[in-house]
Amino acid sequence: MSTRLCLAFAISSSVLLALPTRSPAADAPTATDKPAVLQSLEREGVSGLQPFETGSDLRGYAGFAGQQPLAVYLSRDGGAIVGSRIGADGKPLDVERVKALVEKPMGEAMWSRLASSGWVQDGKIEAPRVVFMFSDPNCPYCNRFWEIARPWVAAGKVQLRHVVVGVIRADSATKAAAILEAADASAALRRNERQFAQGGIKPARNVSKPVAQKLDANQRLMAELGFRGTPGIVYRDAQGIVRRASGMPPDDALAAILGPR
Numbered sequence: 001m002s003t004r005l006c007l008a009f010a011i012s013s014s015v016l017l018a019l020p021t022r023s024p025a026a027d028a029p030t031a032t033d034k035p036a037v038l039q040s041l042e043r044e045g046v047s048g049l050q051p052f053e054t055g056s057d058l059r060g061y062a063g064f065a066g067q068q069p070l071a072v073y074l075s076r077d078g079g080a081i082v083g084s085r086i087g088a089d090g091k092p093l094d095v096e097r098v099k100a101l102v103e104k105p106m107g108e109a110m111w112s113r114l115a116s117s118g119w120v121q122d123g124k125i126e127a128p129r130v131v132f133m134f135s136d137p138n139c140p141y142c143n144r145f146w147e148i149a150r151p152w153v154a155a156g157k158v159q160l161r162h163v164v165v166g167v168i169r170a171d172s173a174t175k176a177a178a179i180l181e182a183a184d185a186s187a188a189l190r191r192n193e194r195q196f197a198q199g200g201i202k203p204a205r206n207v208s209k210p211v212a213q214k215l216d217a218n219q220r221l222m223a224e225l226g227f228r229g230t231p232g233i234v235y236r237d238a239q240g241i242v243r244r245a246s247g248m249p250p251d252d253a254l255a256a257i258l259g260p261r
Contacts, residue, residue: 037080048105052097062101067226069102107242110225117221118214120185123159129259132161134222134232137175138168141248142231143196152258162189165219174203180211
């Protein structure tokens with residue numbers, strides 16, 4: 001079994017019993033430590049590893065793989081266990097600590113991937129707030145969110161960045177291609193949304209290889225970031241922390257996503 005497969009299994013099912021407590025100063029992890037086993041985990045896709053004190057013989061590190069926070073516990077022999085540490089009362093330890101440590105770097109990694117994806121601009125480039133959105137040309141909830149966001153976009157407060165995918169209907173991919181192939185993709189996207197009730201944009205007859213590759217990459221990214229459908233919305237909260245919202249947001253969530261109107 002490969003290291004990657006072992007890691008995937010450990011993330012989903014590993015449980016580590018808490019060991020007897022000893023002096024917290026002993027073997028306390030430092031930010032400059034990089035044991036070989038951690039380097040191996042990084043090569044297998046674990047990111048953002050940060051040390052934390054466990055108060056035991058184990059050295060704790062918080063990291064993440066994709067959108068999954070995880071704890072790594074190093075033993076004296078140089079090995080590591082990925083999973084949950086359970087206390088004497090049967091309750092998991094370190095869960096909130098790990099989440100707090102990885103929340104920001106995990107969000108920034110997600111934001112960076114979105115920023116380098118094949119998105120279509122919707123709004124002024126200088127808008128102070130950016131919201132990414134996985135959208136399908138045939139998605140009624142995407143169209144609804146597009147309509148609701150118009151006051152923020154028109155006022156120059158928000159720039160939506162549409163990561164276009166084609167997943168809902170048979171002609172979704174060719175409609176998405178028509179948007180991405182257009183000389184002005186932003187105008188093509190607006191035309192699709194404005195004419196949504198009449199069927200939207202006319203599907204492309206042919207899809208070029210570069211656009212097909214872009215659509216494939218967008219769909220993979222959507223899945224890797226944990227979205228199973230559209231719209232998939234990624235934004236920064238008032239503290240600058242990256243957040244996700246799946247599906248059409250309720251009215252009471254709009255201010256958090258789009259900011260003050």
